[in-house]
Amino acid sequence: MKAKVRILDMYSGRYSVFINEKEAKKAKLHPDDLVKIEAGKKTVYGSVVISSLIKEGEVGVSKDILQLHSFSEGELVTVLPSGAPESVRYIKKKMRGEKLRKVEIETIVKDIVDRKLRDIEISSFVTSLEINGLDMDEIAALTIAMAETGDMLDIDRKPIMDVHSIGGVPGNKTNILVVPIVAAAGLTIPKTSSRAITSAAGTADVVEVFAEVSFSLDEIKRIVEKIGACMVWGGALNLAPADDITIKSERALSIDPTGLMLASIMSKKYAMGSQYVLIDIPTGKGVKVETVDAARALARDFIELGKRLGQYVEGAITYGGQPIGHTVGPALEAREALSALMTGTGPGSLIEKATGLAGVLLEMGGVAPAGMGKKMAREILESGKAYQKMREIIEEQGGNPDIKPEEIPVGDKTYTFTAPTSGYITGIDNRAITGIARAAGAPEDKGAGLELYVKVGEKVKEGDPLFTIHAESEARLDQAIVFARRTEPIRIEGMVLQRIGNI
Ligand SMILES: O=P(O)(O)OC[C@H]1O[C@H](OP(=O)(O)O)[C@H](O)[C@@H]1O
Numbered sequence: 001m002k003a004k005v006r007i008l009d010m011y012s013g014r015y016s017v018f019i020n021e022k023e024a025k026k027a028k029l030h031p032d033d034l035v036k037i038e039a040g041k042k043t044v045y046g047s048v049v050i051s052s053l054i055k056e057g058e059v060g061v062s063k064d065i066l067q068l069h070s071f072s073e074g075e076l077v078t079v080l081p082s083g084a085p086e087s088v089r090y091i092k093k094k095m096r097g098e099k100l101r102k103v104e105i106e107t108i109v110k111d112i113v114d115r116k117l118r119d120i121e122i123s124s125f126v127t128s129l130e131i132n133g134l135d136m137d138e139i140a141a142l143t144i145a146m147a148e149t150g151d152m153l154d155i156d157r158k159p160i161m162d163v164h165s166i167g168g169v170p171g172n173k174t175n176i177l178v179v180p181i182v183a184a185a186g187l188t189i190p191k192t193s194s195r196a197i198t199s200a201a202g203t204a205d206v207v208e209v210f211a212e213v214s215f216s217l218d219e220i221k222r223i224v225e226k227i228g229a230c231m232v233w234g235g236a237l238n239l240a241p242a243d244d245i246t247i248k249s250e251r252a253l254s255i256d257p258t259g260l261m262l263a264s265i266m267s268k269k270y271a272m273g274s275q276y277v278l279i280d281i282p283t284g285k286g287v288k289v290e291t292v293d294a295a296r297a298l299a300r301d302f303i304e305l306g307k308r309l310g311q312y313v314e315g316a317i318t319y320g321g322q323p324i325g326h327t328v329g330p331a332l333e334a335r336e337a338l339s340a341l342m343t344g345t346g347p348g349s350l351i352e353k354a355t356g357l358a359g360v361l362l363e364m365g366g367v368a369p370a371g372m373g374k375k376m377a378r379e380i381l382e383s384g385k386a387y388q389k390m391r392e393i394i395e396e397q398g399g400n401p402d403i404k405p406e407e408i409p410v411g412d413k414t415y416t417f418t419a420p421t422s423g424y425i426t427g428i429d430n431r432a433i434t435g436i437a438r439a440a441g442a443p444e445d446k447g448a449g450l451e452l453y454v455k456v457g458e459k460v461k462e463g464d465p466l467f468t469i470h471a472e473s474e475a476r477l478d479q480a481i482v483f484a485r486r487t488e489p490i491r492i493e494g495m496v497l498q499r500i501g502n503i
């Protein structure tokens with residue numbers, strides 16, 4: 001059918017195509033059917049919504065669709081039904097546990113980017129990868145297909161360093177320290193981050209508290225060529241665009257299938273032109289990788305994938321058995337990261353991890369002699385040079401470089417949990433901590449999250465504060481309190497854990 005475009009002043013979070021009820025009947029279109037809109041040489045796909053609010057002869061498009069094509073009001077287009085895309089067959093093949101061929105993977109990625117695959121099919125693909133996995137040939141094909149369906153950045157500075165955490169550990173604001181330390185040493189580090197996937201705050205969510213994170217490739221090139229670093233959200237760019245579409249499903253399910261994680265991270269690094277990449281693999285109970293053996297295997301996969309892409313990759317297995325630092329949630333983490341940069345000190349876990357990772361990068365980039373990287377990183381942090389670089393990053397990214405940690409607003413609805421008994425902290429449950437912060441509204445509510453007052457091994461007395469939940473609304477605070485009561489986020493025991501009788 002031919003129709004005139006009517007742009008609807010709404011975002012539906014989907015690519016919706018609104019069709020008049022009578023016309024839909026005539027054209028045999030049903031709710032959620034996939035249709036293609038042909039406009040000149042461009043074809044855009046979307047799902048049918050039937051509505052009598054749309055007149056005959058019109059086709060309504062929500063503003064989401066304008067991201068795919070800049071339709072103008074009244075533009076004449078053709079709307080046609082579209083059958084199930086070929087890639088659905090390949091998704092089913094992966095559901096059966098079969099290996100996918102390169103061309104099949106390329107077709108899936110192209111259909112994701114073209115929006116021929118809808119959220120429900122993409123979630124099935126993500127779930128099939130969680131259950132059946134991918135081998136290295138499939139991962140390499142997926143990585144290259146993801147990178148090649150988007151743009152590539154070409155920065156006029158070499159070498160290009162990069163760091164990425166596989167995430168999963170609460171409070172992981174580490175890279176907000178690593179990037180300015182490395183850049184302050186004169187290396188170039190154009191850091192892209194994703195928003196939270198399984199956690200309560202991804203690095204992009206935290207940086208967004210004090211600076212813009214959505215930039216075009218040209219803007220990033222300008223910033224990085226000027227100051228040697230950026231900290232931006234990868235999803236705002238047309239770099240490996242399938243990545244942020246699949247992340248949406250991962251986030252909803254709170255899963256990060258290993259093969260997809262490798263492809264997702266490395267496709268962005270490849271598209272950014274990164275040459276030396278350090279992958280942080282937090283390891284411990286309740287994170288994505290629980291054992292050192294599994295972490296080593298994953299590091300080897302990243303290294304092998306890097307070789308296939310022409311990148312030098314190293315892995316760092318880091319302690320992920322409890323949250324990093326004392327804060328979880330975007331604004332609280334932003335406060336802690338900024339304070340560590342300003343003062344050169346902070347919680348041991350944060351400073352140790354940040355200077356350790358930055359040290360490896362300084363050695364990889366050839367500015368620190370072997371074995372001296374961490375010392376150099378610490379000096380850069382303590383001298384205030386990293387903070388100075390951070391100020392430049394904030395300024396170039398449209399934030400206020402003079403911002404002080406205490407000026408960052410945090411959720412003012414609070415509740416503090418106290419120790420029910422005296423003893424030692426024998427465990428902090430990462431998943432429960434993340435669950436509480438998410439129940440409180442993080443990462444969408446920037447001020448939501450929690451402040452932890454204790455770490456594993458510390459002694460507490462009955463009634464001592466353990467953690468404070470912050471939320472932006474009473475309803476969210478109540479949800480988080482209920483969640484915290486249902487779980488055991490912090491375990492306290494005496495030093496004698498068990499008595500075994502002599503029978
Ligand atoms: O912890 P979850 O949410 O699973 O993983 C996502 C986080 O991990 C990575 O961290 P970084 O950007 O390397 O610091 C991502 O970019 C994102 O911030």
Ligand SMILES: Nc1ncnc2[nH]cnc12
Pocket residue numbers: 165166167193194197247256260261262264265
């Ligand atoms: N960008 C990303 N994609 C998928 N998994 C990730 N884990 C950490 N960062 C990720």
